[in-house]
Amino acid sequence: MDTYAVLTEKLSRHFGDFVAVDGVTLRVSTGEVFGFLGPNGAGKTTLIRMLCGLLKPTSGRATVGGYDVYRESERIKQHIGYMSQRFSLYGDLTVQENIDFYGGIYGLSRERVQRKREELLSTLHLGRYRNLLTRDLPLGFKQRLALGCAMLHEPPILFLDEPTSGVDPAARRAFWEVIHATARQGTTIFVTTHFMEEAEYCHRVAIMNFGKVVALDSPGSLKTRYQKSTMQEVFVAILQQEGANSEFREEPA
Amino acid sequence: MERETKRLRNRNQLKHGSGVQVLIDIEKLSRDFGDIQAVKSVSLKVGAGEIVGLIGPDGAGKTTLMRMVCALIPPTSGTVRVLDQDVREHPERVRREIGYMPQQFSLYADLTVEQNLHFFADIFQVTREEREKRLRELYRFSRLEPFRRRAAGALSGGMKQKLALSCALIHRPQVLVLDEPTFGVDPLSRQEFWQLLQQIKQEGTGILVSTAYMDEAALCDRVALMHRGRIIARGAPDDLIRQFPYPLFRLEGTDLRQLLEFFRRIPGVRSTTLFGDALHVSFDEQPEENQWQQWYRENPGILLHHQSISPTIEDVFLELMKENNGSSS
Numbered sequence: 001m002d003t004y005a006v007l008t009e010k011l012s013r014h015f016g017d018f019v020a021v022d023g024v025t026l027r028v029s030t031g032e033v034f035g036f037l038g039p040n041g042a043g044k045t046t047l048i049r050m051l052c053g054l055l056k057p058t059s060g061r062a063t064v065g066g067y068d069v070y071r072e073s074e075r076i077k078q079h080i081g082y083m084s085q086r087f088s089l090y091g092d093l094t095v096q097e098n099i100d101f102y103g104g105i106y107g108l109s110r111e112r113v114q115r116k117r118e119e120l121l122s123t124l125h126l127g128r129y130r131n132l133l134t135r136d137l138p139l140g141f142k143q144r145l146a147l148g149c150a151m152l153h154e155p156p157i158l159f160l161d162e163p164t165s166g167v168d169p170a171a172r173r174a175f176w177e178v179i180h181a182t183a184r185q186g187t188t189i190f191v192t193t194h195f196m197e198e199a200e201y202c203h204r205v206a207i208m209n210f211g212k213v214v215a216l217d218s219p220g221s222l223k224t225r226y227q228k229s230t231m232q233e234v235f236v237a238i239l240q241q242e243g244a245n246s247e248f249r250e251e252p253a
Numbered sequence: 254m255e256r257e258t259k260r261l262r263n264r265n266q267l268k269h270g271s272g273v274q275v276l277i278d279i280e281k282l283s284r285d286f287g288d289i290q291a292v293k294s295v296s297l298k299v300g301a302g303e304i305v306g307l308i309g310p311d312g313a314g315k316t317t318l319m320r321m322v323c324a325l326i327p328p329t330s331g332t333v334r335v336l337d338q339d340v341r342e343h344p345e346r347v348r349r350e351i352g353y354m355p356q357q358f359s360l361y362a363d364l365t366v367e368q369n370l371h372f373f374a375d376i377f378q379v380t381r382e383e384r385e386k387r388l389r390e391l392y393r394f395s396r397l398e399p400f401r402r403r404a405a406g407a408l409s410g411g412m413k414q415k416l417a418l419s420c421a422l423i424h425r426p427q428v429l430v431l432d433e434p435t436f437g438v439d440p441l442s443r444q445e446f447w448q449l450l451q452q453i454k455q456e457g458t459g460i461l462v463s464t465a466y467m468d469e470a471a472l473c474d475r476v477a478l479m480h481r482g483r484i485i486a487r488g489a490p491d492d493l494i495r496q497f498p499y500p501l502f503r504l505e506g507t508d509l510r511q512l513l514e515f516f517r518r519i520p521g522v523r524s525t526t527l528f529g530d531a532l533h534v535s536f537d538e539q540p541e542e543n544q545w546q547q548w549y550r551e552n553p554g555i556l557l558h559h560q561s562i563s564p565t566i567e568d569v570f571l572e573l574m575k576e577n578n579g580s581s582s
Contacts, residue, residue, distance in 0.1 A: 015407075039396065039439040040411025085410050085437070138311030162410070165437045166465050168310045169567050170574050173527060180510065194411070194439050195466075200529035219530065230529065232440055232468075239441045243396075 004063075005030045005157050005188035006051060011060035012211075013046050020046040022211035023060065028190060030156070033183050035202030036192040039239060043211040044192045045085065048159050051190070052082045065157055078106075081155040085162050087146035091135030095126055095145055098134055099152060106153040113152070120148040123178055140171035147178065158182065160191040164198065176201055196232035207235065209242045273300035276428050276459035277322055282331035283482075284317050291317040293482035294331065299459040301427070304450060306473030307463040308570060313479040315463045316356065319432050322461065323353045335428060352426040356433055358417035362406030366397050366416055369405050370423055377424035384423070390452075391419040394445035411437040418446065425453065431462040435469065447472050467567035478570065480577050490566050497564045497572065499523055499535040505558040506532070512556055515548075526571055533568060 006028035013021040021043045028034045036044050049055040051064050053073030062069040065079040089098050099120065103113030121127040124144045134142065143163055150158060160179075164172045176198065183189050191202070199205050200219050207215040215222060215238055219231050228234045277299035284292040292314040299305045307315045320326045322333050324344035333340045340347045360369055370391070374384050392398040395415040400408065405416055418434050435443045447469060454460060462473070470476045470490060477487040486493060506512050509532050516525045516534050523535040549556050564572075 018403075039441060040415060040437070041400065041409040045409060140311040162437060166311075166433055168308075168465050168574075169467055169570055171310060176527070194437065194443075196440050197529040201527070235440050236444065 003030060004028060005032070006034075006062075006064055006190060008051070008062040009060055011047070011050065011062050012058050013043075013050060013055065014058045019211050021050070021057075024208075024211075024213050026206065026213070026216070028188060030188055031183060031186045032204065033179065033189045033191065033202045035199045035205035036190065036208065037194075037196075037199055037205055037235060038192075038208035042208040044208055045161055047208070048082075048161050048190070048192070051076075052080060052159055053077050054082075078153075079155055079157060081150035081153070081158045083146050083150040083158070083160045083163055085165070087142070087149075089134045089142060089146055089149070092133060094131050094133055095121075095137070096130040098145060098149060102149040102152050108153060116152055116154070120151065123181070124148050125174065140167045140175075143167060144171075144175060144178075147175070151182065156186070157188045158190065160189065162192050162194065164193060164195060172198070196230065196235055199231040199235075205231070207238055209239065214238060214242055273302065275300055276336060277461060278332075278334040279318075279322065280332045280334075282318065282321060282333060283329045284314075284321060284326065285329045290482050292321070292328075295479075295482075295484055297477055297484065297487075299428070299461050301457045301459050302454055303475070304454055304460045304462060304473045306470045306476040307461065307479060308465075308467070308470050308476055309479035310574065314482040315479050316432055318479070319353075319430050319461065319463065320355075323351055323430055324348055325353075350426055350428060352421055352424065352429045354418060354421035354429075354431045354434055356436065358414075358421070360405040360413060360417055360420065363404055365402050365404055366408070367401040369416060369420055373420040374423045379424050387423050387425075390449060391422060394442060394449050395419050396442060411439060411442075414438055415442060415446075422449070422453070425456065425458065427458055429453070429458055429460045429462075431460065433463050433465065435464065435466060443469070467565065467570055470570075471566045476566070478573055480574065485577055486569075486573050493569050494564055494566060497569055499537065499572070500539045501533060501535045501562055501564050501568060502559050503528075503562045504532040504534055504556060505530070506552070506556045508555050512552065515552060519548075524572065524575060526568070528565075528567070533562075533564075535568070535572065 004027050006026060008024055008026045010023045010025055011021060012019065012023055024047060038044050050057050050069060051062060053069055053076040057069060064076045067075045069076065090101065093101060099117045100113055121130055126141065126144060129137065129141060134145065147163060164175055167175065179189055193199060202219065204218050206213045222234050223229065226234045226237050228237060275298050279295060279297045281294045281296055282292060283290065283294050295318060309315055321328050322335065324340040324347045327341060335347045336350055338346055361372065364372060370388060397412060397415060400412065405413065408416060414437050435446060450460060464470060473490065475487065475489050477484045504512060509527060512532050513525050513527065516522050521537045523537055526533045545559060
C-alpha cells in the first residue's frame, strides 16, 4: 500500500491508432484538491474513466486508493465517487428519490441513507426542492444533486469531470465551498474544469495536451515560472507554446 | 430595480442609440408554463453590429427568451420583431434569417467533422469561395483541423460543442442567437471564439448571446441580467461597473478561507467572495485606516495585503443577485 490516493505510471490508452492518453505519470496525495486542465479532446475524461475503473488502460500502471485499475476495478468503484460531465440522474424521480435510489445502489443501510441524505440536502441547499422532479430543476441544482449522489457513500476519493460547466458565478462558488469542506475532512478531490479561476482553488494542477501532461505544479509556482499573474494567462501561454511545437500533428485517417 | 443606461432609455422604434438599425426588438414579452412565469414583460433591443449578452442564474428565463426570439415557442403576451417582421406572423421567414445555436445542438454523429461542416454549408447554401474562407476561420478558433476526419460521435464533449458552434457560424445571417455557445469549451478556444464574434459583429451582424462566463459578459457591448424572468439590470459593462455603489477591496493572504470566515463576521461587510488567489470584500462604508491596522493585527501572517479596486462584472453580478435574492424570496 502506498500513501497516494491516485498513482499512475506511464498510463496510456489507445483507441485504434489514436493515442488518447499518452504515458501519464501522476502522484496525488490523500486530501489533495488536484485540478486537471487542458483543451477539449486532450484526454482528461479518458484518464478519469480509467482511474474510475470504467475503461481498461492499454499500457502502464495505476492504483486508486491502493487498488489496481486492471485487477480491482470493482473495489475501486466502492471507494470513489464519480460525477461525469453527463451526470446520470433520473429525471422522473424527485430530488429525494434520486438520493435514496443511489443509496440503494451503494448498498447503504436505510438509517445511513436517511442521515446522509438530510446532511447533503442541507449542505447543498436543496432541502426546499426535495420533492421536485429532477428534470424540472435548473442545471446548477442538478449539478449539486449529482455531486450529492456521488458523495453519498462517503468515498475517500472523488472524481469530478467538469462539474461547474455552464453554472453561474454564485452557484459555482457555492459548489466549491462544498468541495473544500469535503477536502478538509480528508477526501481527495480530482477535478477537471475550464474555469481557470477554479484552478486557483486547487492545491496542484496538471495541464494536459494531446494525451500528455505538459505542466504539473501548484498554481503559485506555475504563475511564477511563466511570469503570469493569473492561471488563465498561464494556460494560454502553455498551449500557445505547445501549439507552436505541434503545428503538423495530424490524426491518422 | 432596473438600472438602465441613457442609451437604452431612448425607445425609438427603428433607431437604436446613435442611429443604428434595430435587428431584434423585444417588447414586453412574457411566457408562462402553467403556473410558472418563465419570462415576465421583458423589453430588449439588439442593434446591427452589436453584441448583447444575457446573463443570470440557471432558470432565470434566458433560454425561453431566446427560443421566443427564434419563433420556436410562442409568447404568452408581448411581441418580438426580427428584421422588422413579427415573429408570430412570419415564423418561417424569421427562422431562415436567424442563425440560432441551441444548448442541445444536433450533429450527425456518424459523419466526420469535415462532413458535418460541409453538410451545414450546403443547407445554408454557402458558396465555394466563402466556404473555404469560413472553414479556415473556424478551424483556427476550434483547433479541430487535426481531427477533421474523426466521426463527430467520437469527439470529446467540448470538441462537439466547438463543432456545433462552427456549424452554426458556417453561414453569416444578419442576426445570431447563441445559447451558451462556450459551454464546456476550453479557455484558449473561448478566447479565440470571442475574437471571431467581434469580427462577425464588425460585418454588421447583431448578436444575442447567453453565457455563464463573466469574462465573456465583459466583452459584450451591453449586458442584460435576468433573474426570475425579469431583466433586473442592463447596460454597457463599464456603466454597470461604474454604478457599483460600494467600496471594494482585494485582499491577499496565506489562508483565504480563514480570511473569508473572518470578514464575514465583521459588521459593515456586505460581501466576501473568493476570486482565484484573492478575496474580494465589499463594505457599506469606506473602512478607516485604523480599522485595517486592527484587522492586520487580528490576522498575523494571514492577511498580507489589501488594495482598493474597481469591480469586475462578476462582482456586479454577485452583488445584484444578493440584493434580489434578499428582497424577493
